Amino acid sequence: DAGVTQSPTHLIKTRGQQVTLRCSPKSGHDTVSWYQQALGQGPQFIFQYYEEEERQRGNFPDRFSGHQFPNYSSELNVNALLLGDSALYLCASSSGLAGEQYFGPGTRLTVT
Amino acid sequence: EDQVTQSPEALRLQEGESSSLNCSYTVSGLRGLFWYRQDPGKGPEFLFTLYSAGEEKEKERLKATLTKKESFLHITAPKPEDSATYLCAVQARSGGKLIFGQGTELSVKP
Numbered sequence: 001d002a003g004v005t006q007s008p009t010h011l012i013k014t015r016g017q018q019v020t021l022r023c024s025p026k027s028g029h030d031t032v033s034w035y036q037q038a039l040g041q042g043p044q045f046i047f048q049y050y051e052e053e054e055r056q057r058g059n060f061p062d063r064f065s066g067h068q069f070p071n072y073s074s075e076l077n078v079n080a081l082l083l084g085d086s087a088l089y090l091c092a093s094s095s096g097l098a099g100e101q102y103f104g105p106g107t108r109l110t111v112t
Numbered sequence: 113e114d115q116v117t118q119s120p121e122a123l124r125l126q127e128g129e130s131s132s133l134n135c136s137y138t139v140s141g142l143r144g145l146f147w148y149r150q151d152p153g154k155g156p157e158f159l160f161t162l163y164s165a166g167e168e169k170e171k172e173r174l175k176a177t178l179t180k181k182e183s184f185l186h187i188t189a190p191k192p193e194d195s196a197t198y199l200c201a202v203q204a205r206s207g208g209k210l211i212f213g214q215g216t217e218l219s220v221k222p
């Protein structure tokens with residue numbers, strides 16, 4: 001049973017560039033949530049996708065956007081990267097909006 | 113405002129020395145409280161979900177309990193492989209997002 005997968009594992013970008021991160025949910029799950037985790041902090045909620053629509057959004061600027069595809073996989077896009085966007089980006093999947101969330105291994109983004 | 117506070121920030125134990133981690137929360141209508149384990153550089157690993165005050169869950173050397181204001185993660189006779197950061201999160205009835213505490217970094221020395 002495949003768990004949540006994310007790609008790429010690591011990414012280095014320059015300030016001002018754009019980045020796309022990808023997530024495939026655990027088998028049987030239809031909902032994807034994205035979180036940002038700074039070093040030494042707990043994950044912070046970015047947004048949640050269900051039925052290809054953004055259902056809930058955290059306190060993040062419009063530079064952060066996402067998409068969910070018919071096969072339930074998802075992308076996180078960040079435009080105009082800032083140094084402060086450097087973090088571990090986590091994807092979690094669940095069965096339904098309120099189901100238990102299972103996390104992927106994360107994508108480590110470094111902005112220089 | 114919904115909020116989660118974990119204590120202590122760091123805990124150092126000797127192998128076999130039992131202890132507890134605390135998670136205090138404020139949420140407008142609790143749907144569930146979740147405990148995760150996170151190893152350095154990896155994603156959080158799901159441990160437990162608790163839904164109502166008085167509920168308890170156990171897994172190997174770990175036991176999680178829930179009251180109306182806080183949750184405890186009890187670690188009995190820990191081993192070095194239990195070393196990790198333990199994260200607590202709450203989910204309100206209003207939506208699916210998880211609100212996390214900052215975590216407790218546990219180190220167990222042989």
